Amino acid sequence: MFIRYNLPMSVYLHDIPLSQAKERLRSALQEAGLWHLLRTETIPLDENALGRALAAPIWALQSSPHYHASAMDGFAIRAAQTNGAMPSAPLSLRASVEDPQAAYVDTGDPLPAWANAVIPIEQVEALSESGALAQNPRQPAQIRIRAAVTPWSNVRPLGEDIVATQLVLPAGHTLRPYDLGAVAAAGHVSILVAAKPRVAILPTGTELVPMGQELRPGDILEYNSLVMAAQVQEMGALPTRYPITPDNFEAICDRVSQAAQENDLVLLNAGSSAGSEDFSAQVVQKLGTLLVHGIAVRPGHPVILGLLRRPDGSQIPIVGVPGYPVSAALTVDIFVQELISCWLGTQPPLPAFLPAAFTRKTTSPAGDDDFVRVVVGKVGEKTLAAPIARGAGVITSLVRADGLVVIPSGVQGVEAGEQVSVRLKRPAQEIDQTIFCIGSHDVILDVMAQFLAERGRRLVSSNVGSQAGLIALRRREAHLAGSHLLDPQTGGYNLAALRQYLPGVPVRLIGFVHRAQGLMVKKGNPKALTDLKDLARGDVNFINRQRGAGTRVLLDYHLNRLGIAPEALPGYAEEEYTHLGVAAAVASGRADCGLGIPAAAQALGLDFLPLFEERYDLVLPAEHAESPLLAPLLALLQDLSFREAVKRLPGYDTAVMGNVIAEIL
Numbered sequence: 001m002f003i004r005y006n007l008p009m010s011v012y013l014h015d016i017p018l019s020q021a022k023e024r025l026r027s028a029l030q031e032a033g034l035w036h037l038l039r040t041e042t043i044p045l046d047e048n049a050l051g052r053a054l055a056a057p058i059w060a061l062q063s064s065p066h067y068h069a070s071a072m073d074g075f076a077i078r079a080a081q082t083n084g085a086m087p088s089a090p091l092s093l094r095a096s097v098e099d100p101q102a103a104y105v106d107t108g109d110p111l112p113a114w115a116n117a118v119i120p121i122e123q124v125e126a127l128s129e130s131g132a133l134a135q136n137p138r139q140p141a142q143i144r145i146r147a148a149v150t151p152w153s154n155v156r157p158l159g160e161d162i163v164a165t166q167l168v169l170p171a172g173h174t175l176r177p178y179d180l181g182a183v184a185a186a187g188h189v190s191i192l193v194a195a196k197p198r199v200a201i202l203p204t205g206t207e208l209v210p211m212g213q214e215l216r217p218g219d220i221l222e223y224n225s226l227v228m229a230a231q232v233q234e235m236g237a238l239p240t241r242y243p244i245t246p247d248n249f250e251a252i253c254d255r256v257s258q259a260a261q262e263n264d265l266v267l268l269n270a271g272s273s274a275g276s277e278d279f280s281a282q283v284v285q286k287l288g289t290l291l292v293h294g295i296a297v298r299p300g301h302p303v304i305l306g307l308l309r310r311p312d313g314s315q316i317p318i319v320g321v322p323g324y325p326v327s328a329a330l331t332v333d334i335f336v337q338e339l340i341s342c343w344l345g346t347q348p349p350l351p352a353f354l355p356a357a358f359t360r361k362t363t364s365p366a367g368d369d370d371f372v373r374v375v376v377g378k379v380g381e382k383t384l385a386a387p388i389a390r391g392a393g394v395i396t397s398l399v400r401a402d403g404l405v406v407i408p409s410g411v412q413g414v415e416a417g418e419q420v421s422v423r424l425k426r427p428a429q430e431i432d433q434t435i436f437c438i439g440s441h442d443v444i445l446d447v448m449a450q451f452l453a454e455r456g457r458r459l460v461s462s463n464v465g466s467q468a469g470l471i472a473l474r475r476r477e478a479h480l481a482g483s484h485l486l487d488p489q490t491g492g493y494n495l496a497a498l499r500q501y502l503p504g505v506p507v508r509l510i511g512f513v514h515r516a517q518g519l520m521v522k523k524g525n526p527k528a529l530t531d532l533k534d535l536a537r538g539d540v541n542f543i544n545r546q547r548g549a550g551t552r553v554l555l556d557y558h559l560n561r562l563g564i565a566p567e568a569l570p571g572y573a574e575e576e577y578t579h580l581g582v583a584a585a586v587a588s589g590r591a592d593c594g595l596g597i598p599a600a601a602q603a604l605g606l607d608f609l610p611l612f613e614e615r616y617d618l619v620l621p622a623e624h625a626e627s628p629l630l631a632p633l634l635a636l637l638q639d640l641s642f643r644e645a646v647k648r649l650p651g652y653d654t655a656v657m658g659n660v661i662a663e664i665l
Contacts, residue, residue: 015294015296015301015367016292016294016295016296017295017369017409018295018296018297021295021303021305022334022335022338024305025291025292025305025317025335025339028291028307028317029317029339032315034317035342036342037055037194037342037343037344037345038194038195038197038343038344039194039195040055040056040192040193040194040195041192041195042190042191042192042193043190043191044189044190045180045183045184045188045189045191046180047180049180049191049193050175050176050177050180051174051175051236052174052175052193052194052236053172053173053174053193053236053344053345054169054170054171054172054174054175054194054345055171055192055193055194055345056171056192058167058168058169058182058183058188058191059165059166059168059186060162060163060164060165060166060167060187061164061186061187062162062164062186062187063158063159063162063163063164064160064161064162065156065158065159065160066158067110067111067158068110068111068155068156068158069110069155069156070106070107070108070109070118070154070155070156071107071118071154071155071156072107072118072154073105073106073107073120073121074105074118074119074120074123074154075093075095075102075104075105075118075119075121075124075143076104076105076111076117076118077101077102077115077119077149078114078117079117079148079149079150079152079153081093082117082145082147082148082149083148084148085145085146085147086148087146090125090144090145090146091144091145092127092142092144092145093142093143093145094141095126095140095141095143096142100112102119102124102142102143103115104121104138105118111155116155117150117151117152117153117155118153118154118155119143119145119149121137123146123147124144124145125144125145126138126140127142127144128140128141128142129141129142161185162182162185162186168182168183168186169182169183171345172344172345172346172347173346174236174346194343194344194345194346196236196237196238197236197264197265197340197343197344198237198238198262198264198265199232199237199240199264199265199266199267199336199340200239200240200242200259200262200263200266200267201229201232201239201240201269202225202245202252202255202256202259202266202267202268202269203222203224203225203241203242203245203270204244204245204246204252204268204269204270204271204279204280205246205247205270205271206246207219207220208222208244209221209222209244210222210244211223211226222244223325223395224270224321224323224328225242225269226241227328227329227395228267228269228321228328228329228332229241231332231333231336232267232332232336232340235336235337235341236340236341236346237340237343240259240262240263242255242259247271247279248279249279249282249283252268252279252283253283253286256268256283256287257308260287260308260310260316260318261310261311263316264316264343265316265317265318265319265336265339266308266316266317266318266319267318267319267332267336268280268283268284268304268319268320268321269321270322271320271323278302280304280320281304281320284304284308284318284320285306287308287309288306288308288309288315288318289306289307289309289315290304290306291306292304292305292306293320296367296368296369296409297330297334297368297369297370297371298365298368298369298370299322299324299326299327299330299371299390300322300327300328300330300331300334300371301322302320302327303319303320303322303331303335304318304319305317305318305319305320305335306318306320317339319331319332319335319336325393325394325395325398326373326391326393326394326395326397329398330371337349351424352423352424352428353421353422353424354383354403354421354422354424354428354431355419355420355421355422356374356376356383356385356419356420356421356422357382357383357384357385357417357418357420358384358387358405358415358416358417358418358420359384359385359386359416359472359477360387361414361415362414363412363413364407364411365412366409366410366411366412367409367410368409369407369408369409371404371405372387372390372404372406372407373389373390373398373400373401373403373404374386374387374388374401374402374403374404374405374422375401375402375434375436375460375462376422376424376426376431376434377431377434377435377436377479378431378434379476379477379479380476380623380624382476382477384436384477385403385420385422386436386438386460386477387405388401388462400460401425402422402424402426402431403422403423403424403425403426404422404423405421405422405423406423430458433457433458434457434458434459434460435452435458435459435460435479435480435629435633436460436462436478436479437460437461437478437479437481437482438462438464438469438472438473438477438478438481439461439462439463439464439465439466439468439469439470439472439478439480439481439483439619440463440466440481440549440550440551440616441482441549441579441580442482442515442579442597442616443579443580443597443599443600443603443649444512444599444649445461445482447642447646448636449461451636451639451641451645452632452633452636455636456632457629457633459633462478463577463578464546464577465545465546465547465549465550465577466481466483466548466549466550466553467485467497467501467547467548467549468548469481469482469619470483470485470497470501470502470619471501473502473505473507473619473621474501474502476621479621479624479627479629479630480619480620480621480624480630481618482512482618482619483497483550483616483617483618483619484550484551484554484614484615484616484617485497485550486550486553486554486557486614488557488560493615494509494617494619494661495661498619498662498664499664502619502664505621505664506621506622506623506664506665507620507622507663507664508619508622508625508660508662508663508664509617509618509619509662509663509664510617510618510619510620510634510637510658510659510661511615511617511618511656511657511658511659511660511661512615512616512617512618512637512656513652513653513654513656514614514615514616514653514656515613515614515651515652515653516597516598516608516610516612516650516651516652517551517554517595517596517597517610517612517614518595518596518608518610518611518612519532519594519595519608519609519611520582520583520586520593520595520596520600520601520606520607520608521586521592521593521606521607521608521609522607523607524607525607525609526592527539527540527592529609530609531609531611532555532558532559532562532564532611533562533564535569536569538570540569540570540593541570541571541591541592541593542571542572542574542591542592542593542594543575543576543586543590543591543593543594544571544572544573544574544576544594544595545575545576545582545594545595546575546576546577547575549577550614550616551596554595554612554614555595571591574590578600579596579597579599579600580600580604582594582595582596582600583596583600583601583603583606586604586606587604587605587606595611597651598610598649598650598651599649599650602649602650608650608651615656617661637657637658638658643657
């Protein structure tokens with residue numbers, strides 16, 4: 001049982017710029033004698049040396065090859081004795097054991113001391129003493145040749161690969177598979193490498209529960225330590241994940257003290273903000289020196305940097321890592337990579353940058369360096385960067401992100417179309433195979449993404465609604481859009497919208513699915529809803545889709561037909577951007593119901609009341625419809641296995657899939 005201490009609420013010492021925070025940490029480590037190669041160790045030269053950083057240069061102990069070696073099967077000869085040989089005037093050379101002019105050698109055999117070239121066996125005639133063909137072409141009495149040979153032809157001379165005493169690899173080099181072979185060829189059987197720094201990862205928080213444990217309301221699954229440990233391991237260090245420590249000052253102090261004795265760096269996760277149970281800054285102050293508390297970055301503002309004192313007087317650094325998953329991951333990237341590289345004697349990896357145009361206006365806090373996650377794709381000749389979810393708790397935004405755009409302090413945002421520099425987190429060749437789909441949300445786009453991944457394409461979908469998707473096509477910011485815009489005048493789908501939002505743009509409208517739309521409600525339908533009219537009863541809290549979404553257009557159309565004013569629906573102004581978002585709102589109790597698709601209801605354990613059927617289409621500009629990039633996607637629409645996967649989800653009919661409904665030129 002832990003005792004709660006009534007300590008004063010933590011406050012930020014000062015919210016300083018990122019560059020100043022890095023410099024403060026670096027200076028403190030230099031003063032403490034910790035800004036250098038940390039430790040070394042000698043290890044055997046085997047496959048386990050892969051990825052280790054050399055702590056000393058590798059000098060060749062021997063040459064490779066260490067003798068003149070035949071480069072192929074043939075006959076060793078003196079090149080000068082072949083002078084004058086021609087097809088019309090062949091020469092014969094003795095191949096006897098005594099005083100030979102030619103001697104057979106296999107590939108890799110040492111050359112006789114008198115020889116300086118090799119004639120491939122297929123270019124000689126092996127003869128007996130009588131001049132007949134020899135029974136064993138490798139043991140002839142003489143050979144006949146029909147072309148002269150230059151000195152050192154078909155020979156690997158001594159030191160061709162490595163000459164003894166030469167530098168093979170410098171200190172600080174990270175060993176790759178073929179480096180191991182070069183080190184071995186140079187005569188080494190063991191190597192001096194940088195010892196891997198030991199990094200402690202300490203999750204804190206009374207609300208945290210370990211993976212695999214049942215979650216109750218208020219519980220937070222602890223997986224930050226897993227992510228941070230993987231990051232640290234990828235950087236070349238040895239992570240140790242400690243058990244969760246509840247929010248108790250003395251307990252956290254004890255755990256940090258223990259970790260400081262056993263490691264070179266402590267990452268203290270959560271408790272770095274300014275709440276009543278945020279003890280991290282006070283822990284650092286008690287156990288060492290607090291250097292920084294609060295950095296002008298988003299996400300990741302409440303970062304703590306400090307030094308811990310050990311009983312023997314030595315110090316080690318500590319980083320107080322924010323609790324939100326994205327903030328935690330970015331903090332490790334920003335501060336830990338450089339430190340570990342220093343301790344390994346290597347240089348931090350050089351990031352790859354790609355220029356791109358921002359797809360939509362984005363605001364940013366003027367006083368912070370804002371790290372914006374983006375997906376990147378090429379549409380025609382344009383490289384585009386589309387910002388994705390910015391919440392510090394949205395770990396999947398890092399999964400989806402192709403890179404980061406840093407909006408520097410003093411800049412209040414980026415305009416649509418503005419050129420930015422993307423720090424890539426994904427290989428550029430993957431971006432070249434990316435299909436941008438912007439428009440209406442549907443869970444079958446995720447199914448399509450999986451099928452396309454197996455066919456060498458990556459589908460990136462942005463859920464902005466049908467209208468916004470068509471506008472993105474007009475701006476040439478997407479390869480295709482999903483759309484289900486109902487025309488109130490005709491009751492048809494999408495054609496009127498194409499004329500309205502894509503005037504003069506040649507497009508192909510391709511059928512995708514017919515799907516059900518209806519009310520998603522909690523299990524058992526506790527509000528006893530039957531149709532849209534029940535939404536106006538006054539006791540039903542609704543959750544809506546955003547303006548421009550086809551589902552919202554569908555709702556407004558039917559409300560109008562029923563004579564129900566939108567403002568009569570409690571919650572009509574509350575918006576979500578996806579069917580799954582609506583389903584999550586209902587499942588969590590934020591709303592009693594929302595209009596959506598049955599697959600989303602099933603995903604979150606809700607009941608579904610079918611009300612309407614609609615057609616969901618794909619809109620492709622003509623310039624992309626015939627492109628090699630989209631060929632696998634169009635082929636997928638005719639793929640029986642894909643159709644079966646879609647039909648296994650509730651509420652879909654694939655009869656229209658792949659049909660060209662209209663071609664507007």
